[in-house]
Amino acid sequence: MRLDLALSELAFLGNRLSTARAVCDQHSQSESHIRSRSPDAVAYPETTAEVAQIARICTRHGIPMTGWGAGTSLEGHALAAHGGLTLDFSRMNAVLAVYPEDMLAVVQPGITREALNADLRATGLFFPVDPGANASLGGMAMTRASGTTALRYGTMRHNVLGLEVVLANGQIIRTGSCAPKSSAGYDLTALLVGSEGTLGLVTELTLRLHGQPEAVSAAICAFPDIAGAVDCVTATIQMGLPLARIEFLDTEAVAACAAWSGQTLPPTPHLLVEFHGSPHGVAEQAERFGDIARTHGCRGFQWAKAQEDRARLWKMRHQAYPAILASRPGSTAIVTDVCVPISALAEAVEETRADIAGSPIPGPILGHVGDGNFHAILLVRPDDPAEAAAAKHLADRMADRALRLGGTITGEHGIGMGKLGHMPAEHGPAWAVMGAIKQALDPQGLLNPGKLVPQ
Amino acid sequence: MRLDLALSELAFLGNRLSTARAVCDQHSQSESHIRSRSPDAVAYPETTAEVAQIARICTRHGIPMTGWGAGTSLEGHALAAHGGLTLDFSRMNAVLAVYPEDMLAVVQPGITREALNADLRATGLFFPVDPGANASLGGMAMTRASGTTALRYGTMRHNVLGLEVVLANGQIIRTGSCAPKSSAGYDLTALLVGSEGTLGLVTELTLRLHGQPEAVSAAICAFPDIAGAVDCVTATIQMGLPLARIEFLDTEAVAACAAWSGQTLPPTPHLLVEFHGSPHGVAEQAERFGDIARTHGCRGFQWAKAQEDRARLWKMRHQAYPAILASRPGSTAIVTDVCVPISALAEAVEETRADIAGSPIPGPILGHVGDGNFHAILLVRPDDPAEAAAAKHLADRMADRALRLGGTITGEHGIGMGKLGHMPAEHGPAWAVMGAIKQALDPQGLLNPGKLVPQ
Incomplete structure (x- = not known):
């Protein structure tokens, strides 16, 4: 040089x-x-x-x-x-x-x-x-x-x-x-x-x-557990419903988003969905999705047809990152993602949830689950090497788990320097x-x- | 070796x-x-x-x-x-x-x-x-x-x-x-x-x-000229109608297919379309497509809702190759394809049609025009070097024309040995x-x- x-x-x-x-x-x-x-x-x-x-x-x-x-x-x-x-x-x-x-x-x-x-x-x-x-x-x-x-x-x-x-x-x-x-x-x-x-x-x-899109409809619904929410996603995909978005937030992510946005949401996993199409098309899709969601235990199904209601919903989702950061004041985040086959999604999310629960740090999970892609936002105290090591260990185990389940070490974040070792x-x-x-x-x-x- | x-x-x-x-x-x-x-x-x-x-x-x-x-x-x-x-x-x-x-x-x-x-x-x-x-x-x-x-x-x-x-x-x-x-x-x-x-x-x-797909509907419609048919395709794509297929046949291809299949079709360019989706969805899409087609001069619009009618329609399309070969008994075909931006499709097809019309050989045009992709089936007498040269010249000009219009020398056939020179x-x-x-x-x-x- x-x-x-x-x-x-x-x-x-x-x-x-x-x-x-x-x-x-x-x-x-x-x-x-x-x-x-x-x-x-x-x-x-x-x-x-x-x-x-x-x-x-x-x-x-x-x-x-x-x-x-x-x-x-x-x-x-x-x-x-x-x-x-x-x-x-x-x-x-x-x-x-x-x-x-x-x-x-x-x-x-x-x-x-x-x-x-x-x-x-x-x-x-x-x-x-x-x-x-x-x-x-x-x-x-x-x-x-x-x-x-x-x-x-x-x-x-x-x-x-x-x-x-x-x-x-x-x-x-x-x-x-x-x-x-x-x-x-x-x-x-x-x-x-x-x-x-x-x-x-x-x-x-x-x-x-x-x-x-000529017409858009969106909804938020609460599920009793991770499996119910994820199985609802799988069933919806397999039915061929043309979802525009389907986002998953686990209980921890929901709590953080609710606190940040001042909304009241039941402390359970949620799905946020959106359909794009013609007015008839989105109405039909919304109705079908509602049926699927209810058979998977969905409670508190809320449609957001008006533009301002949708905007509020997606603002909450897009502000999940600062909301989650604020849930542990003074922390910084190590954000990691993996992507797995849809059939392995419930297992991957549940194992990850349990793994984080057994670690010394919090880590809400959310993601674009229609693609089998989810993120953990691991919250660590800056300059605490033990917490950083715990986060690294959790992220490594997520990557290993994704591979074991037939998936990939990153769905959308890429390799860069952080995932070279995998x-x-x-x-x-x-x-x-x-x-x-x-x-x-x-x-x-x-x-x-x-x-x-x-x- | x-x-x-x-x-x-x-x-x-x-x-x-x-x-x-x-x-x-x-x-x-x-x-x-x-x-x-x-x-x-x-x-x-x-x-x-x-x-x-x-x-x-x-x-x-x-x-x-x-x-x-x-x-x-x-x-x-x-x-x-x-x-x-x-x-x-x-x-x-x-x-x-x-x-x-x-x-x-x-x-x-x-x-x-x-x-x-x-x-x-x-x-x-x-x-x-x-x-x-x-x-x-x-x-x-x-x-x-x-x-x-x-x-x-x-x-x-x-x-x-x-x-x-x-x-x-x-x-x-x-x-x-x-x-x-x-x-x-x-x-x-x-x-x-x-x-x-x-x-x-x-x-x-x-x-x-x-x-x-839960429901399928298909239709065939005749247009007075190439521009009408192609503009109808462009308008349909731009409206965001979720077409499953939209196939173009020029007058020459229609005549060959009609003769081969024993159907009566007006000797003008045609589109064949298909929609996949829910029963309501395909009905709505079909209706909208019909409106677009009529504003582009479509005549003789025929729906094929029954499975056997659709099968007959697509059988005719899939047998276009032998039908076109049979339209000039004893000939062999040089089949070539290009792909252009949708906005250039009418120009590309019309120029190609005129180029073939001015050549010594016949060459019906058909293709998957929703992608901007079309084919010429150039019919030559085997062992007639002058006809083979004419076909090569037409195919070369199609490739050059596609590049001039912002497209590619092949949409789906590939390079192999035949298109290395381009x-x-x-x-x-x-x-x-x-x-x-x-x-x-x-x-x-x-x-x-x-x-x-x-x-």
Whole structure:
């Protein structure tokens, strides 16, 4: 790493290159519990050509390159584990084009999902992937994000149709097209989505948009136990009811959300559901779901047809994270996720619940259970190594349990630095295949080193 | 290539290894117009372990390995362009497991889609991807097949959840899991689906199943011109109507199908549509589609609610290929496909129609237009080089036109040998990235050489 030489060549960026301690330190902390050294410098590119020039300079001098979107990832993806240059994409945040007829938008990587949807409002279209945090689209693509609406609209895997990417050597490639599908060669778009910035730097995304649903209905219902709620989810999926969202909150999460929002909710597991469609369609689906829920012991089934009632419901869900943090004042959270086959969901959630109950720390469970995906928000006292170790142990056991049940160590948070140690157990020799692809595209290992692939 | 040494080591296969001329020649012709030399030998493995052993032997002796499913691909994918060994997967055709709760099936690559669906009949589930031909699931995965139902159920990209694959060196890897989604590392499943056997030999597939729809309705309607039919498709998609299928036939295709099936149909472009859902849902969707169709000039709108009427309708569509072949007795067909953004569909189809009309050969057009995907079935006299050249020229212009309109050179047929020449125009430097991945995973270039990647 010849940093001085690189910095002198990067001077073309003017005041969009910084080595100030405050700026570098700001890019060494994300919303996760994972800590890393600071980058040596931060660049704020404004064009693809600039990103390509930065990559050529960094490659020439052996400088690691780490992309930064909104800093909301949960496994340390955007941290400069090996130092070097962080490319902060906040100035590349434009909507470049919207094609309403094709239901596509072309955007730069730094735009956040809320800014994109604000921009789209007048078109009647929206971008549905919603991981909770107001993440950048580039970051969401790189972590293969999903969230509450993936059940109906898919994850980033389904909603990124094409990419423009700068490779380690500065070469610019484009993947995909504006056609809805293709069988023209390797699906490089799908390879890059979820690659966590280890194969290239995304400079442009072509995204699928969806029509705003004509009618929406939502409901909340309480179940006597985890099994009842989860079995209700399984039955609903198997009936083929086209759910837009189905979220699970365990008793601990419900208590925290109720306290935070000032609502009264029975202290038992709950499901929040939403249907999108035509007025007749959502009414029919709602009625069918009500029947299924009642046969699984649902009590206190409440429909939220009015927009303000729905907004209140989903605000409560979206504020679950601060609500849960507030449930143990002074704590910080280690948030972890796994994903299992639907048939194993009740077992996975119940075992996890029992495991946390037997540990010294609290950890409410919630998740996008229609996908078999759930989270534990493990609350630890900062600077208490014993609690951090307990949380790590619980998270490790969740990952092991997910694998034992035929699932995956992460449904939507990604690997980053936090879950590297679990990769051999999930992938066996396929992990080395990922390493071979990385080696082929980034032989010097400069793109986001320390993440995802064998080190 | 040290064939004799390899064959002596492959003798462990007993009579499941053949060098008989008839057997090799049988594996040198597919349903496509593309011809190739014969393989030097054909193996019929029965287990993953046998495939791995075959791969180790072939790699040790530099023998090309080409997978063979049902031989129905259209761009020469399964032809042994460089000779060597063809692995015929017809004996690996078992359904290994069905998990109804998770709506998954685990199958061997040689099973055909019709055999799989026959096996699933009692479960109430089905595998929806339907490319028309009774292809093998391994072949469908490798070409990223789609077909009439992709609009609602997705292509092979969406319906393959995991794979077991034997790499060139004989190593066995598994990709994906039984969880509905994952963000654990590179999406190797998505990289392998559509890789045309150039990165590994698929020995097992985990497939998503779907519930048999509770209610189905279908309709056929005639339009005065191509633009009316295609604009009706565009409007329907944009309204968000959940179409299960929407198929276009131009006047020439309609005439051929009517003659073949003995039905009376007006000699104009037609759409065939199908809705899947609840009884109320499909009725509502049908009514809405009827309104849209009428505003686009639809005449002779006919609903087919009864199962036998629907069967007759789709039988006509599925027999379009022999019907069109019969429309010019003695001809053979060069079938080509492209896919464009929905907004460019009318232009693409109309220009193609005019181009074919100005050529010396007939070529009905039909396709899965809800995806922007359409086919021309170019009818040529066998052994007439001028007609073959005219067909090639038309197909090349279709591919160029699709790229000019923001689309792709193939929506579902793949690259194989037939479309290699168009890859640089579609992918630019990204084609070399495909080559680098190929080189990393198959450094000797033994897996299906002559296909997809730069040669």
